[in-house]
Amino acid sequence: MASTAPAFVHTLPAPFAPVPLADADSLPPHPVPELITQGAEALVYRTHFLTTSTLCALKYRPKKSYRHPTLDARLTKGRILAEARVLVRCRKEGLAVPAVMGADWEAGWLATEWIDGQTIRAYLDDYLHGIDDANVVAEQQEELMELMARVGESVGKMHEIGIVHGDLTTSNLMLRPKNKSGRESSAYTNRDLEGDVVIIDFGLAVQSIQDEDKAVDLYVLERAFGSTHPQAENLFPEVLRAYGESHKGAKVVLKRLEDVRLRGRKKSMLG
Ligand SMILES: Nc1ncnc2c1ncn2[C@@H]1O[C@H](COP(=O)(O)OP(=O)(O)O)[C@@H](O)[C@H]1O
Ligand SMILES: [Mg+2]
Missing domain, CATH: 1.10.510.10 (Transferase(Phosphotransferase) domain 1)
Structure with a gap:
């Protein structure tokens, strides 16, 4: 575990997790995701996606240990896909909403365009x-x-x-x-x-x-x-x-x- 990074970062799945210490020298500097809000269902981070200059809002839905794993996986997948679908639909119709950049419902995240406001x-x-x-x-x-x-x-x-x-x-x-x-x-x-x-x-x-x-x-x-x-x-x-x-x-x-x-x-x- 990298001792310099705040503990919460380690809950994030790849590719958002910080670079493991062993590889740190060979890779470009990896900005630490900034926690914006922590709701009951999701954590929202300000981070980047694919390139360090592409800011994104990362909505991460961690696994809920109080739910049955199969049910939890199904709920998480349903919510991430539902949100992504509606965002895509709204954009297609010309409504101002964040663009969808990527999603992984098994890992529990949805990355959208960062709104600078x-x-x-x-x-x-x-x-x-x-x-x-x-x-x-x-x-x-x-x-x-x-x-x-x-x-x-x-x-x-x-x-x-x-x-x-x-x-x-x-x-x-x-x-x-x-x-x-x-x-x-x-x-x-x-x-x-x-x-x-x-x-x-x-x-x-x-x-x-x-x-x-x-x-x-x-x-x-x-x-x-x-x-x-x-x-x-x-x-x-x-x-x-x-x-x-x-x-x-x-x-x-x-x-x-x-x-x-x-x-x-x-x-x-x-x-
Ligand atoms: N795309 C975005 N760009 C900038 N800020 C965002 C974006 N998405 C979320 N946020 C910030 O994070 C907060 C929580 O995100 P939100 O999607 O509303 O999650 P929650 O379900 O926890 O309310 C928002 O109120 C806003 O301040
Ligand atoms: Mg909200």
């Missing part, structure tokens, strides 16, 4: 930090509304092609800025909100043409806005407005959303 959640958090500064609010309000409109358009386009995301949150929506200054800077006033909205994390996505499923997708996003960004409640109506304009049939989904909300409220009253 931040989650919408991070942008909103920053915006809300700056919200007591009246100048910042006035300057950025318009840009932010435009960003919300682009979110609505993207989600609309996804629904139009018959994909329901299943876990629409502001962490699963990213902004790829037009000019690349965004990532390093943390000062809100340096934010550039121009760029493409990129939808990620299709692990729970399904193909559906049902208005109900699409309305639930929107409801989940609305709840995500409300719970993680309560001060930003004026923003979500703009997402819905743009969604309504995005495709034929969107207005029907918005109508359906009203029913879903009512049911949600009744359910929460019943406890």
